[in-house]
Amino acid sequence: MPQETKSHLDADQPTLEGWIPPLATDAEVRDALEKAFDYRGDVTLTLKDGQQIEGYVFDRQCTGPTLAACIIRLFPKDSDQKLVIPYNQIAAVAFTGRDTAAGKSFQTWIKKYWENKNTSQAR
Helix, strand or coil: CCCCCCCCCCCCCCCCCCCCCCCCCCCHHHHHHHHHHCCCCEEEEEEEECCCEEEEEEECCCCCHHHHHHHEEEEEECEEECCCEEEEEEEEEEEECCCCCCCHHHHHHHHHHHHHHHHHCCC
């Protein structure tokens, strides 16, 4: 499966920073971990055994019918190793790291570009 690129967040939700999504259903787990992949900051995963892992999600694979068949891959904040964690071992997700791309949407760039262009032409 080819590496996918991170997509942009919805305009209605400019950042996920600080969000702790509910994980009551399989659909909520899948949605939260898809958003964790799109997030440009660290997340904190709480596993069902109580262990907490903070790190950057760089890949996920969820094509199977059950959560046990889906995995998330991340770089832990305090280690050089890559971890692979099955979705069914995750009890909670928290978007704890700073979103390095917050406020840097293409629309924001266009607005600043035209503001700068108009300012420089007014001189």
